[in-house]
Each structure stands twice: as C-alpha cells, then as structure tokens.
Amino acid sequence: EGTENAHVGVVGAGYVGLTSAACLARLGHTVTCVDVDTTKVAALRSARVPIAEPELHRLVSEGISTGRLWFASELASVARSDVVMLCVPTPARSDGTVDLGAFDVALDALRHTLDPRAVVAVKSTVPVGTTARAEGLLGAASVSNPEFLREGHAVWDFLHPDRIVLGATRKEAAERVGRLYRGLDAPVIHTDPASAELAKYASNAFLALKLSYVNVLAELCEHHGADITHVAHSMGLDDRIGPAFLAPGPGWGGSCLPKDTSALLHAAECAGVDFAMLSDAVAANSHQHERVVRKVRLAVTGSADGSLRGIRLGLLGLTFKAGTDDLRDSPALAVAERLADEGASLTGYDPGIRGSRDLGRIQLVDEPALVAKDAAAVVLLTEWPQFRELNWPQLAQLTEHATVVDTRNLLDPAELTAAGFAYHGLGKPL
Numbered sequence: 001e002g003t004e005n006a007h008v009g010v011v012g013a014g015y016v017g018l019t020s021a022a023c024l025a026r027l028g029h030t031v032t033c034v035d036v037d038t039t040k041v042a043a044l045r046s047a048r049v050p051i052a053e054p055e056l057h058r059l060v061s062e063g064i065s066t067g068r069l070w071f072a073s074e075l076a077s078v079a080r081s082d083v084v085m086l087c088v089p090t091p092a093r094s095d096g097t098v099d100l101g102a103f104d105v106a107l108d109a110l111r112h113t114l115d116p117r118a119v120v121a122v123k124s125t126v127p128v129g130t131t132a133r134a135e136g137l138l139g140a141a142s143v144s145n146p147e148f149l150r151e152g153h154a155v156w157d158f159l160h161p162d163r164i165v166l167g168a169t170r171k172e173a174a175e176r177v178g179r180l181y182r183g184l185d186a187p188v189i190h191t192d193p194a195s196a197e198l199a200k201y202a203s204n205a206f207l208a209l210k211l212s213y214v215n216v217l218a219e220l221c222e223h224h225g226a227d228i229t230h231v232a233h234s235m236g237l238d239d240r241i242g243p244a245f246l247a248p249g250p251g252w253g254g255s256c257l258p259k260d261t262s263a264l265l266h267a268a269e270c271a272g273v274d275f276a277m278l279s280d281a282v283a284a285n286s287h288q289h290e291r292v293v294r295k296v297r298l299a300v301t302g303s304a305d306g307s308l309r310g311i312r313l314g315l316l317g318l319t320f321k322a323g324t325d326d327l328r329d330s331p332a333l334a335v336a337e338r339l340a341d342e343g344a345s346l347t348g349y350d351p352g353i354r355g356s357r358d359l360g361r362i363q364l365v366d367e368p369a370l371v372a373k374d375a376a377a378v379v380l381l382t383e384w385p386q387f388r389e390l391n392w393p394q395l396a397q398l399t400e401h402a403t404v405v406d407t408r409n410l411l412d413p414a415e416l417t418a419a420g421f422a423y424h425g426l427g428k429p430l
C-alpha cells in the first residue's frame with residue numbers, strides 16, 4: 001500500500017463526514033461520500049454545500065472537478081473501499097444517553113455489502129465498546145479514529161490536527177487509516193479502541209470543565225472587585241493550563257460539549273464511577289444562564305430580584321458561538337428562554353441567522369439598530385467580532401435606557417461608556 005492514494009468511502013455527509021471527505025480528496029485520495037438524504041446528495045453533486053464553513057465549498061468544488069470526490073446515496077458504493085469511514089450523527093437522547101440509531105442502520109447495511117478486506121474507521125463520537133462491536137458485526141478490522149474539529153474551523157482543524165488518534169486491535173488496520181493523513185504534521189497516537197473512544201469524550205468534557213471553572217471564577221471576581229480577564233490571562237500563561245477556553249461567557253453549548261458531557265456522565269454512572277465534578281460543571285452551566293438573567297435584572301431594574309415583566313430587551317447574537325449559523329444547544333437561546341419566562345419581550349439579531357426563522361418568543365430582526373430600538377437594555381450573547389464595529393453612539397440614542405450587558409466581554413468598556421452606555425461585563429469590577 002506504501003504511500004499510494006487510497007479509495008475512501010465516507011458514510012454521512014454531515015459536518016464531520018463532508019469535511020473529512022473534502023479534505024481527504026484534497027490530500028489526494030479518491031473519496032465517495034454517501035448519505036441517505038438524496039436531496040442533499042443531488043445538491044452536493046453540483047457543489048452546493050449545505051453548511052456554512054470556511055473553505056469547504058472550495059474544496060468540494062475542487063474535489064468534484066479533479067474527479068477525486070464523489071457523492072452517492074447507496075451504501076453499496078463504498079463497499080469496495082480501502083477504508084470506510086463512519087461519520088453518521090450520534091445525537092443525545094433526552095435522558096443523555098447516545099442515540100446509535102443511524103450508526104446501527106449503517107452497520108446493518110454494510111454487513112451485507114462490505115468487502116471483509118476493507119478497514120472501518122469510526123469517526124462518529126461513540127460510546128466505549130462501539131468500535132469493537134462494529135468489528136464483531138462486520139467481520140472487518142475496525143479503528144476508532146475520533147475527530148476533534150471545531151465548527152467554523154472544520155477544514156483548518158482537519159488539515160492541521162493537534163493529534164491523530166487511532167484505536168485498533170489490529171496494527172495493520174490502524175496503519176492503513178493513519179496513511180490517509182500522510183503529509184499532515186501531527187503526532188499519531190496508536191492505542192486500543194476503548195482508549196481512543198474515551199479520549200474524544202474526555203477532551204470535550206475537559207473543555208466543559210475548564211469553561212465552567214472560568215465562569216464560576218468570573219462570578220467570584222465580581223464579589224472581590226477583580227477582573228477575570230487578568231486572572232485568566234495570568235492562569236493561561238502557565239504551560240500546564242494554557243490560554244485557550246478561558247473566556248467567560250453565558251455558558252457553553254453547541255452540538256458537542258453538552259451531548260458528550262452527558263454521555264460521559266452516563267458512562268461513569270453505569271460503571272459506578274463517581275464523576276461529581278463533571279455533573280457540577282453541568283449544573284454550573286445552568287447556573288450561568290441564571291446568573292446572566294440576574295445581571296440583566298440588576299442592570300435594568302437596579303435590583304437582582306427586579307421584575308422584567310413587559311420590559312423590552314434586545315439580544316445581540318443567538319448562535320452558540322461566533323462564526324456559525326448553528327443554534328443547537330445555544331447558551332444565548334437558553335438565556336433568552338429564561339428572560340422570556342420572566343415576561344421580557346425580546347428582539348434578536350445574529351449575523352449568522354438571516355431570513356424568516358421562527359425563533360419562538362424571540363422576534364428576529366435583520367439589523368442591530370432594530371434590536372436597540374426602544375430596548376431597556378442590549379444583551380450581547382455571542383462573540384461576533386463585528387459587534388465591536390457597530391455605531392454604538394447611534395444605538396445609545398435608539399435605546400430607552402442605554403444599558404449594555406456584555407456576556408462575552410467583547411466590547412471596549414471605555415468606548416461604550418463614551419458612547420453613552422452603562423456598561424456591564426462579566427467578571428469585571430463593577
């Protein structure tokens with residue numbers, strides 16, 4: 001097999017599948033990406049990419065025109081691949097356990113068609129033991145090869161990984177999957193499937209712990225008149241801690257951190273392992289939503305217990321983080337729900353969400369000025385950098401009370417004060 005290009009079948013054209021397929025084609029392999037959604041497959045064949053991700057459209061178009069990237073709706077199309085990569089979604093059920101429905105459907109279909117010489121790479125985030133189960137069921141060597149890409153940076157992260165994790169019982173299988181990434185400059189970790197599966201959950205849950213830690217610290221800072229930005233900066237310069245994921249916010253969300261944290265908690269519970277610190281981090285995250293609401297009450301009514309009934313609030317940012325159009329498990333929406341429960345009337349603007357989306361009790365508007373208009377306060381919930389460039393003096397004129405609650409510490413307090421706003425950050429001296 002040497003350094004030759006491989007034939008790769010990618011099952012699932014979602015976030016991870018499509019990014020992997022396009023990037024593997026970029027690395028020179030011939031890739032067929034299959035998805036059950038025939039409409040999506042038809043769109044992808046004409047290079048229409050359903051997710052907003054930098055560089056993805058360019059790579060998909062390039063892959064199609066060089067003949068290295070193909071799309072199909074029949075699983076049989078990937079049966080003869082050297083590597084079949086499973087990238088189907090594994091969402092959380094309402095009880096926090098992992099829904100392996102789509103994964104099992106794929107296994108079942110592959111069972112009858114897969115060439116036993118193929119190697120199966122499991123990229124979906126799956127509970128410990130799933131890769132071994134796949135190997136038993138398919139009779140083809142299986143490798144746990146978790147993906148660590150971030151939304152909004154998916155292509156970059158795929159091509160510049162911090163690490164490549166290969167968990168397998170058969171060394172040749174792991175090596176075949178490893179060769180797909182040749183040319184990428186990253187440490188490769190060869191391990192067993194359970195360790196690889198756990199490494200994925202452990203990483204996301206650790207990020208959640210780090211964020212809850214900094215969010216609670218921000219609250220403590222307020223009590224002591226300290227500044228979380230300086231505290232976090234001081235912590236982050238310690239190599240053992242690192243500077244990333246130390247920015248406080250309205251809570252952590254998205255389609256991965258909450259889901260994977262619940263799944264790990266569930267696994268710990270089943271194993272009889274006390275992981276209270278992780279459930280505390282989850283509880284701290286709900287508390288963080290509540291804390292933002294208290295902050296808004298205090299800023300608007302002068303009392304942390306004041307009533308928000310009938311008060312108009314303008315929300316800036318609704319997505320779970322900047323640079324995406326993804327509202328799944330968005331902390332901004334969690335905060336908005338609580339504000340609406342208290343009787344506030346809400347308008348919202350987000351650069352990633354356009355058109356007429358039904359956002360329940362949030363009235364979506366298509367410019368920031370409409371959020372500010374007649375609002376008692378502007379509440380910034382997602383860290384879109386363009387919010388820094390807004391015409392804040394003009395927004396101050398439009399609002400009723402010229403109050404801003406900046407839950408991401410994105411804005412410059414001096415500039416906002418000069419614009420006429422009463423500025424409230426998170427974890428800042430009051």
Ligand code: UGA
Pocket residue numbers: 125147148149150151152204207211244245246247248249250251252253254255256257320321322331
């Ligand atoms: C996360 C992980 O970062 C990826 O490594 C992983 O591959 C991915 O999940 C996955 O499992 O697929 P993502 O969901 O794109 O990626 O989101 P993050 O960038 O991790 O952000 C998560 C949340 O933390 C967001 O709500 C964000 O606003 C918040 N956050 C992040 C902060 O509040 N402060 C920070 O300093 C950083």
